[in-house]
Structures are given as C-alpha cells and as structure tokens.
Amino acid sequence: MEKASSKGSRSSLEKRVDTSSEHTGSSEHDSALDKKVWWKIDLYVLPVITMFYLLSWLDRTNLGNARVAGLQRDLKMTNTQYSIALTVTFIPYILSEIPSNLLLKIVGPNLLLPVLLTGWGIVTTLQGVVHSYAGLLVCRFFIGLLEGGVLPGIVLYLSFFYPRRKMQTRISAFFSSASLSGAFSGLLATGIMKMHGIGNRPAWAWIFILEGLFTVVFGILTFFLLPRSPAHAYFLNQQEKDYVVGQLRADGAIGADDKADSFSWAEVRQTFRLPQVWLLGFVYFFNGTIVYSLGYFTPSIVQGLGYTPIRTQLMTVGPYAAAFFLTNVTSYIGDKYRCRGVIIVFCSICCITGFAMFLGSHHKATLYGSLFMTIGGINCSSPPLAAWVANNTAPHVRRATALAFLSMITNSGGILSTWLLGSLSPAPRYTMATRVLLSFSILMGLFAVLTLAYLHDQNKKKKVIRETTTKTEEAEGLGDRSAWYEYIL
Template sequence: MSSTKELESSSENGTAAHVLPEDDSELQKKAVRKLDYTILPVMTMFYLLSFLDRANIGNARIAGLQKSLHLTDHQYQICVTVLYVPYIAAELPSNLLLRTVGPRLLMPTLLTLWGIIVTLQGLVTSYGGLIAVRTLLGMVEGPMFPGIVLYLSSFYTREELSLRIAFFFSSASLSGAFSGLLAAAIQNMDGVGGKPGWSWIFILEGLFSILMGITGFFLVPSTPRDSKFLTDNQKDIIMRRLEKDRPSIVPSDRFSIREVLWSLRSPHVLLLFVLFFMVGTTLYGLALFLPSIVNQLGFSPVKSQLLSVGPFAVGFFVTLLSAYVSDRYKSRAIPSAVIASLSVIGFAIYLSTKDKFTAYGSLFLTVPGVYASAPTLSAWMANNSEPYYRRATSIALGFVATNAGGILSTWRFPTKEGPRFRNTTIMDLTFSALVVVGSIVNALLLSHMNRSKKLRRDTLLAPYTVDEKNPDGGVKAWMELGDRHPDFTYTL
C-alpha cells in the first residue's frame, strides 16, 4: 500500500534529503477521519460548555436574575464585563504554558474548575457575590478557546484547520440555540428547592460541565503520538503529514521572549488583531444580549428564549459551510469577506426597519455573518505564524482582541436604548464593513510578503548555509525564521 520517495527539505539551502514512506491517500484519509471522530467531538463539547457557561447570564437575566438581585443596568453590565478582564489576562500565559503542562492535564482541569464556579454562581444572593464568581470564571475560562485552536494546529495541516476550528466553534452558535431552549425549560423550575429559576440555569449547566471535565481526563491526548485510538502506523502517517506541511514542527523549540516579540512585530498578525477586535465586539454583543434584544422587540420572556434559537441554528450551518469552502479552496480572505457581508446587510436592515418581525428576521443574517467569520480568521492567524511559540502567541493575541471587543459590547446595550440600539447597530455595521475591507487588505499584504521573501531568498538564507561548521543550518533556518522562511508560503 505504500512506496518510498525522497523528500527534499529546502534542498536549495542545503538541508540534507531524507527518505520517508509515502502514505497511500486512503490510509491518510482514514487516519485523519479517526482524529476527527476522537478529537473534534471532545473539543467541540469543551467549547460549547465554555460559551454556554459564559453567555448564560443573558438567559438568566430575562429569567429574573437582575430583578432578584436588585441590579441596576449599570451593575449588570459590570457583572458581564468583569469576566473579561481576567479572561484576557489568562490567554497568552496559558497558551505559552500549554505544551509544558500538557493539554491532557490542563484542559480538563480548567473545565472541571469552571463547572464548579458556574454551579456556585447559582447560589449567589448579592451583587458583590456575582462579581466575585464572574471574576473567577473568567480566569479559568480564558485559556480554553485559544488553547483549542493551538491544540488543533498540532494535529491538522494548515489547509485542514479552518473546517476543524469551525466544527468546535460552531458549537458557539449551537450553544446559543441550546441555551435558549434549555433556559426556557429550566426557568420553569422556579421555586424548586427554594431557589429561583435563574439559579437552576447556572446550577444544572455547571454540574454538567463538572461531569464533562472529569471525563475529559480520559479522552484528551496531548499529541497525536499519545492518542489511544490511533494505531502506530496511523500515528506515523499523521506526524509525517505535519512535518511535510510545517518543517518547523519537527524540532521542539524552546520558549523565548524573542518569539513573542516576532509575533507582535508581524504586520499580518497586527492587522488580524484589529479584525478580531471588531468581530469580537459584534459576536459577544449578540451572544450576551440577543435574548434581551428579542424580548425588547415585544416578545414574552419564554418566547424570547425560544425565538433566539433560530438565528443561532442558522449560524451553526453557515459556519460549517463557509469553513468547508475556505479549506476546500485554500482561501481565507474571500470567505471572510463574503461572510462579513451578510452581517453588513443584516445590521443595515435592523437599523432601517420599524417592523418587529422584519427586525427579528434580520438576525438570521447578522448572527451567521458574525459567527461564521471567526473560524476562518482563527485559522488564518494560526496558518501564518511559525514556529510553535510564535504561533501560540499570535493565536492568543487574536483572542485577547476578541475578548477586548467583548468588554466593549457589554456597555453597548443599555435597556433604555432598546430595542433598536441605534448607536450600537451603526457601530456593528461599521465594524462588519471594515472586516470585509480588512480581509482583502490582509490578503494583498500577505501576497506581497510571499513575493518579497522569494526575491530575498539568498539574503535570508545566507546565515544558514549548511557546511562542516554548520551542519544543522537548514533546521536552524526554519526554527529562527519560522514563517519568514522563503519556503514558507503565507495562506491567503
């Protein structure tokens, strides 16, 4: 089923050739499918619970949380906002520590801890207590999203990554739908055990997170080599695919502040940082306030919970479709721009209409347009940063920006401005339009950088000539230049 072929690694700069088995395409597909069946469902559930446990305060609000705790709109916004400060602070350090601690230990531990915290959130009786619990929740939830993206980038090739990120990220859309259905049912437990319905939303969802976290210790491998489900041959196939896709994945580079600074100085990383901020602002605004927006359009609390399901469900399918197209055609810019255009249209309709049903219908464009942009942008960031610690930094920076946008969004939906929220809708419309423009600009920038590296090939590789004094020059070139290596092609 397999033959041998000689793979040259950067032969022009003198790296020695080596012989590896050439894997039959069916064997490769079978190995990747097994990863899909064993890794993706677990990561999807982890992120679904992360988003659900973070955003369910919006469902609890219309189930009576704000009234029960006697919170003003300002106090409620602080309770939502305070989560994002430790959340953002934890993202970069945790990504840099992920390899050292090991995903198998770190990720299930985080999920178990935040499940306990969410359960305790259902027991709070005061404004101060809610602030304290939300602060702790942000600290342990912050590492999950960037950690999953970094984790998956160690299992899949660059051109496969967008769809896999979409599989787990689309659970954010699914959690929005699921949260509405679940909250509508749970709030009927009002009075059970002497607790209000909103308390049970937190308690039951928190207990499920604890259960999933404990299960995760038995299901999460740290690397493809650690998988309990792959055969030895399949592990070899997966590793060879990764080595061919990214030569810098073979050596185990050590943490260096230099790699963090390289990421901070990369123009494509900084541009995507801005796009992530704008997407994060619109995304979290919809995630946290959609039930309240629908409620203020004139629908009852229970009906609002149920009506919030539709837009999120559509967002789930659009997210998967756009990511499939992105991977299929090896393009990030065009799918990002097209999808963001949906949200431009949706926000424009919401801004201009006076009919509540038309306004509700526009959410079927804005939610998919906002949610489906995130996986493609996330894959784009992960695709174009190498080696490992530079990639870890870039991914974390993207989510720092996303959650900084989340902080902004929490202050953009005061009840007195509903249901139109004119100023906020104009801001979201502008941000969505800028995502369209920014995606195109980033593609042009990366195309220019690809051409520039080829023209400067000899100059870039001159310090790494392979000879008797420098036998490892080829490997060193990949480790030090990373994505700036002339043989590394930026994904457009």
C-alpha cells in the same frame, strides 16, 4: 544527452510524486492511511474539543438567558451593574490568555484544559446559589479567569494534530458549537424556566446549577479522553503517529525537531513584529465586539420585539441554528479552496446587511430576520480568523503567542460590547449600538482585505527568493518568514 535528459525527467517526476505523496497521499497506500488517520483524529479529538467550546460559550453567555428569567430583577441590579458584571468576566479572561497558552505545551493540554473546564463548571454552578450582586461579581471574575485560556488553547491544541490545509473545517467544528450553544441555550432555558420555585430557587438559579453541573461531570471525563499530542494518542498505532508527525512537519505546522518548537522569549517578541498579527488585530477587535454584543444581548434584543420571556428563549434558537449551518458550509469552502480572507469579507457583508436591516426598519419580522444575517455572519467569521492566524504563524511559540494575543484583543471588544448594549444604548432599538456595530462590520471587511493584500505581496516576494536561491542558503529559525513557508490567503 538522452540518458541525462531521461534521468532528469525521471528525477523530476519522482520529485513531483514524492511531493504529492507528502502533501496529499497520492499513492493508494498513503491515500488509505491519510483517510484513516484524519478520520481517527476527527472521531476521538474533535467531539471532545467541540463540547469544550460549546460549554465554554454556554456558561459564559447564559447570563443573558438568566437575565430574561429574572436575575436582574431578583438581585436588584441596574443596567449599569449588569454591564459591570459582564465586564468583570473579561478582565481576568484577557490577562490569563497568553500565560495559559505558553503553559499549554509545558503542562500538557491533556491536564491544563480539563482542569480549566472542571473549574469553571464549579463556579458556574455556584452562580445558582448567590443571593447578592457582590456574590455574582465574584463568580463572574473566576469564570473569566478559568475560561481565558480555553479558546486560544484549543485552537493551538488542534494545530498539534492537523496540517494547515485541514485546520478551518476542524476549527469550524468547535466554533460552530457556539452557534449550537446559542440555539441550545434558548431551548434549555425554556425548559428550565418551568422549574421556577423548585427547591425554593428561581428559574435563573436552575439555569446556572444544571448547566454548571453538566460541565463539571464532562470536565472530569476529559482527563481520560484528551491525548497530549499525536505521539501520545492512544487511538493511533506507531505507523499512524509517524505519518501525522511527518505531515505536520512537511506542512510547516510544527518544526523540524523539538528544539524548533521549544519555548523562547525571542519568539514571543518576534510575534509582535509580524505585520499580519497587527492587521488581524483590528479584525479581531471588530469581530469580538460584534460576537459578544449578539452573544450576550440577543435574548434582550428579541424580548424587546415584544415577546414573552419563554417565547423569547425559543425565538433565539432560529438565528443560531442558521449560523451553525452557514459556519460549517463556509469553513468547508475555506479549506477546500485555501481561502480565509475571502470568507471573512463575505461574513462582513452579511453583518453589514443585517445591521442595516435592523437600523432601517420598524417591521417586527424584518427586525427579527436581521438577526439571521448578523448572527450568521459573525459566527461564520470566527473559524477562518482563527485558522488564518494558526496557518500563518510559526514556530509553535510564535503561534501560541499570536493566538492568545489576538484572543485578548477579541475580548477587549467584548468589554466594549457589555457597555454598548448594556447601558450606553437604550432598548429596544439600540440605535447608537447598531450604528457602531454596522461601522465595525465595514471595518472588519476592510482590514481583512488589507491583510489579504499584505500576505499576497509577501508570497510573491517569497516566490522570487525560492527561484533564485536554495533552502540551504537560508538562515535557520525564520519560521513563517521563511521563503519556503507560503502564507495561506
């Protein structure tokens, strides 16, 4: 009996050690390898992906900076026409997201993503030579068509490389670049506005031309920088490649074999049967409306406080710089404590506070200060949202579909934003729009709590199943519905 007990204890201990090693690299060798591998991927993949999203956000929202620089006046556009120009971007953007994400693995992210990046850079540059409203509409359509697959594509791409527990800080690295681009675009636009008249072109044209040309050059470089997957990563040796794949499989981030992650229409349909996808759909819609309202109209909001065009561009830098800091801090907390929903609730509280300040005050400093709360709050909500979806949907096709579908919902909110502040709610107070965005901030937090409650309940049910059965008794192909796939809260 003693031997059996000893053997059982030793077996239990070995099992705990193996499990710990599998998930955290507890042995010295695995710990060193673990740090080396993720550091390498962070070094070679994250900067490229971060620049991808920075340029995507910059080239999509620089229309707001161009508007302040005289675009609307020179093209003789009404506020309604400006809203139409923004809306035209979203329609092809939304329609292209699911097809692009489903094609990502088939074509290869190392080819598809650079093609999209280079293509929209060319179109952005062409915006600088338009002479009519119709020409602007054509450019905005193709920018939307080419950029549509980028956001869900790069979140899906990161899930090829990182276990679920490491996703939010990495997603934050590129999502916070949206905050950085908001600050950077203000500084850049300030400098470019001094080029007014060079080459007989107005300042707004140079904003598009210079930013677009940089995107084209970087897009060409990415053909040589992006690896297709960990197995094709030129910066990893074979041992490191095997370790990454092993970690991803142990974590449930990828299937046990290629067949598990192969394309299946059945898996696409399964995505729309997941309650967490529909619950998060509401959160995504409210988030998207707020994100794009502030992304497109912050320069106009700041200008409405009485600042000159150049001063306006500079004043947009502060709130976005603060958002960059807040996004990275909350994402570190989110990964460290494996909490996504709580961070989103915190973000909604920041937005509620900011919109209440803007709605209830007439003091210039308070109105400007409210942007730090709203821009900071909504920007730091995006990484946990994306990570939450990527963490809690499996296998690959289900995850790809969910990310693209929810990104479509986000951009549907973007369509609402173009009209909400564009023509339905007059400047400079945007009273009706602010009330709507305040309500959406409250609802965003509410649906995040409901999602938390649902996932927590599912984890309790899965724990009961694990205690009363074995994994071999479970049906195959359950993906995230498996009792051994624990949802991250």
